[in-house]
Amino acid sequence: MLTFAQGHKALHQVLNTIELPKLSKKDEAIFLKRLEQHFPKLAQNLYELYGDHYDFFLHLQQLVFTLASNFSNRKLALKKRDNERLADPTWYRSEQMLGMAVYVDLFAGDLKKLKTKIPYLQQLGVNYLHLMPLYLCPEGDSDGGYAVSDYRKVDPRLGNEKDLIALANALREAGISLVLDFVFNHTSNEHQWATAAIAGDPQMQDFYYFFENQHEVEEYNQTCREIFPSVRRGSFTYIPKVKKWVWTTFNNFQWDLNYSNPAVFTAITDEMLFLANIGCEGLRLDALAFVWKEKWTSCENLPKAHTLIECFSTCLKIVAPSVVFKSEAIVHPDEVAKYIGKEQCQLSYNPLQMALLWESLATRETKLLSASLKKSFEISQDCTWVNYIRCHDDIGWTFDDDVAQNLGIDGQDHRRFLNQFYTGRFEGSFAQGVPFQENPSTGDCRVCGSLAALSGLESAVESNNKIEMGLALKRIRLLNSINLSIGGIPLIYQGDELGMFNDHSYLEDPYKKDDSRWVNRPQITDSDIAEAQSGSGVQAQVYQDLKQMVSIRQANPVFGQARTQILDTYRSNLFAYARIANNGDKLLAICNFSEHQRRIPASICDILAAEKVVDLLTEKQINQYGDIELKGYDVLWLKTE
Numbered sequence: 001m002l003t004f005a006q007g008h009k010a011l012h013q014v015l016n017t018i019e020l021p022k023l024s025k026k027d028e029a030i031f032l033k034r035l036e037q038h039f040p041k042l043a044q045n046l047y048e049l050y051g052d053h054y055d056f057f058l059h060l061q062q063l064v065f066t067l068a069s070n071f072s073n074r075k076l077a078l079k080k081r082d083n084e085r086l087a088d089p090t091w092y093r094s095e096q097m098l099g100m101a102v103y104v105d106l107f108a109g110d111l112k113k114l115k116t117k118i119p120y121l122q123q124l125g126v127n128y129l130h131l132m133p134l135y136l137c138p139e140g141d142s143d144g145g146y147a148v149s150d151y152r153k154v155d156p157r158l159g160n161e162k163d164l165i166a167l168a169n170a171l172r173e174a175g176i177s178l179v180l181d182f183v184f185n186h187t188s189n190e191h192q193w194a195t196a197a198i199a200g201d202p203q204m205q206d207f208y209y210f211f212e213n214q215h216e217v218e219e220y221n222q223t224c225r226e227i228f229p230s231v232r233r234g235s236f237t238y239i240p241k242v243k244k245w246v247w248t249t250f251n252n253f254q255w256d257l258n259y260s261n262p263a264v265f266t267a268i269t270d271e272m273l274f275l276a277n278i279g280c281e282g283l284r285l286d287a288l289a290f291v292w293k294e295k296w297t298s299c300e301n302l303p304k305a306h307t308l309i310e311c312f313s314t315c316l317k318i319v320a321p322s323v324v325f326k327s328e329a330i331v332h333p334d335e336v337a338k339y340i341g342k343e344q345c346q347l348s349y350n351p352l353q354m355a356l357l358w359e360s361l362a363t364r365e366t367k368l369l370s371a372s373l374k375k376s377f378e379i380s381q382d383c384t385w386v387n388y389i390r391c392h393d394d395i396g397w398t399f400d401d402d403v404a405q406n407l408g409i410d411g412q413d414h415r416r417f418l419n420q421f422y423t424g425r426f427e428g429s430f431a432q433g434v435p436f437q438e439n440p441s442t443g444d445c446r447v448c449g450s451l452a453a454l455s456g457l458e459s460a461v462e463s464n465n466k467i468e469m470g471l472a473l474k475r476i477r478l479l480n481s482i483n484l485s486i487g488g489i490p491l492i493y494q495g496d497e498l499g500m501f502n503d504h505s506y507l508e509d510p511y512k513k514d515d516s517r518w519v520n521r522p523q524i525t526d527s528d529i530a531e532a533q534s535g536s537g538v539q540a541q542v543y544q545d546l547k548q549m550v551s552i553r554q555a556n557p558v559f560g561q562a563r564t565q566i567l568d569t570y571r572s573n574l575f576a577y578a579r580i581a582n583n584g585d586k587l588l589a590i591c592n593f594s595e596h597q598r599r600i601p602a603s604i605c606d607i608l609a610a611e612k613v614v615d616l617l618t619e620k621q622i623n624q625y626g627d628i629e630l631k632g633y634d635v636l637w638l639k640t641e
């Protein structure tokens with residue numbers, strides 16, 4: 001272990017032995033101050049990871065140099081943004097926040113054209129835009145861009161580096177925070193590190209996990225989960241050219257980086273800071289659960305993965321403090337929580353809530369949702385959830401089996417039911433999802449499909465069933481209402497705001513046909529947008545409902561920095577929560593997950609302690625005597641006048 005004082009001493013030894021790149025007097029003062037503040041802890045953490053390397057000090061020197069060069073490359077406008085964010089560190093907790101995730105090509109065509117979509121985003125109130133990976137990647141299958149061949153180059157099909165900078169600037173001027181992917185668990189097999197490794201360069205082979213011995217590979221396979229079992233069994237791919245196995249958690253062309261090598265940490269830090277200097281304000285940490293590996297463990301969520309992420313986060317604090325991390329840990333809720341904190345990720349996807357909203361919609365029961373969120377919703381006040389209903393990936397049925405068990409639910413059986421339900425195999429299901437990665441040995445599977453397809457709108461329209469259409473629209477509104485009000489950044493996935501259906505055209509594409517996640521990655525045309533904005537069909541209804549709720553959210557600070565309390569409704573179909581702001585401002589949300597009318601005693605409003613209570617969605621006053629009545633899938637947003 002290194003003490004804080006030793007970390008501090010190490011900093012001064014480094015500064016005395018390297019020459020920093022030229023910085024202005026003012027910048028040098030800022031940089032040195034930030035080093036003083038953050039480096040000792042960084043050195044302590046790095047020592048925990050790499051202290052047994054004989055050349056540890058050399059790596060510290062290289063790291064400080066990398067930090068300084070990236071700081072000197074940082075544009076004035078971004079340094080200004082750094083200061084603004086340092087003065088308002090929890091900006092992401094504001095009620096104004098509304099996110100959208102889009103593929104550049106599917107949403108706009110290319111980066112230049114995406115600029116012309118800014119007014120559309122603004123009309124909806126979007127001020128956080130996650131662009132799916134847009135870096136150079138293999139031409140055929142690239143896992144939707146998650147196999148990066150060069151972090152500094154833009155996929156030429158989308159534009160070039162200049163277009164990206166221009167877009168980042170335009171977004172910033174429009175008040176929209178850009179979020180980019182930091183795909184740091186793996187590179188593509190076409191990255192120059194990988195091609196050098198294939199050519200036999202031992203240093204570059206050390207950037208990945210190579211094994212000569214199949215027996216060793218099998219040992220790891222015994223304890224590691226298979227993520228894409230229909231692609232390949234086990235986690236390794238044989239590379240005949242070097243007669244070795246390489247670690248590939250995901251596809252064969254996605255090579256896991258070897259973070260037990262300190263040179264990899266420094267090299268990836270350099271890439272990360274390059275991305276920060278493009279002008280993004282958030283980095284999505286892709287597949288962060290897998291970044292540290294140890295024999296005879298699951299190689300997921302290991303303590304040193306957290307140390308590593310803290311190291312990256314500290315480097316950002318030194319060079320680009322306005323940039324925050326978003327955790328993409330789609331794992332057990334207790335493990336999700338461990339990535340959340342000022343020291344690691346300020347933002348985190350909320351996969352538990354996502355999965356359980358769908359679970360409640362299928363079962364019409366809210367007990368698992370309520371009990372799970374009671375246990376896991378509360379996180380540090382410095383951080384925030386990124387709430388979502390759908391994303392570009394599949395839905396995995398993540399919840400805590402012990403919480404389920406206490407409610408008499410068998411986790412494994414229940415997951416099987418949910419898969420059956422959402423792939424439309426369960427009788428009476430409204431959903432039209434598609435299975436993903438069915439595991440032949442375990443029978444596990446996950447589900448893909450758009451919001452409209454999974455909530456029954458697609459099948460209702462196909463069968464021209466008006467009643468079903470009405471119900472499906474209410475289900476979509478219900479899910480959106482929770483996403484917008486429960487606390488966190490609501491993140492809309494491209495096309496779901498327009499009620500778009502599944503897109504089966506991927507089956508025609510040889511590079512996509514085996515990956516059913518493409519069913520929920522539709523091309524969005526101008527006429528889709530026009531139809532939703534001014535048409536009169538179901539798509540327009542989805543869009544208008546959402547827009548109405550967004551404007552209510554953005555007009556009421558109680559949707560922002562307020563605590564969330566999950567309430568007991570003692571009604572199996574009802575879900576309720578309160579938002580309680582420090583200034584006493586309160587909101588009470590009540591949702592009916594059944595298609596039938598339900599009642600609840602109006603005394604639930606006591607939490608608001610007010611004489612006059614109004615539903616923000618209908619502007620109607622609530623009679624606080626007797627029962628409150630909710631029609632099928634109704635939502636109430638109750639507030640004091």
Ligand code: OTU
Nearest residue numbers: 143146227250286287289329330331393
């Ligand atoms: C992520 O997802 C991305 O979101 C996927 O689109 C990528 O294919 C993948 O990484 C590889 O880059 O397994 O099914 O616990 O669940 O990181 C999606 C985290 C995934 C994993 C998640 C991964």
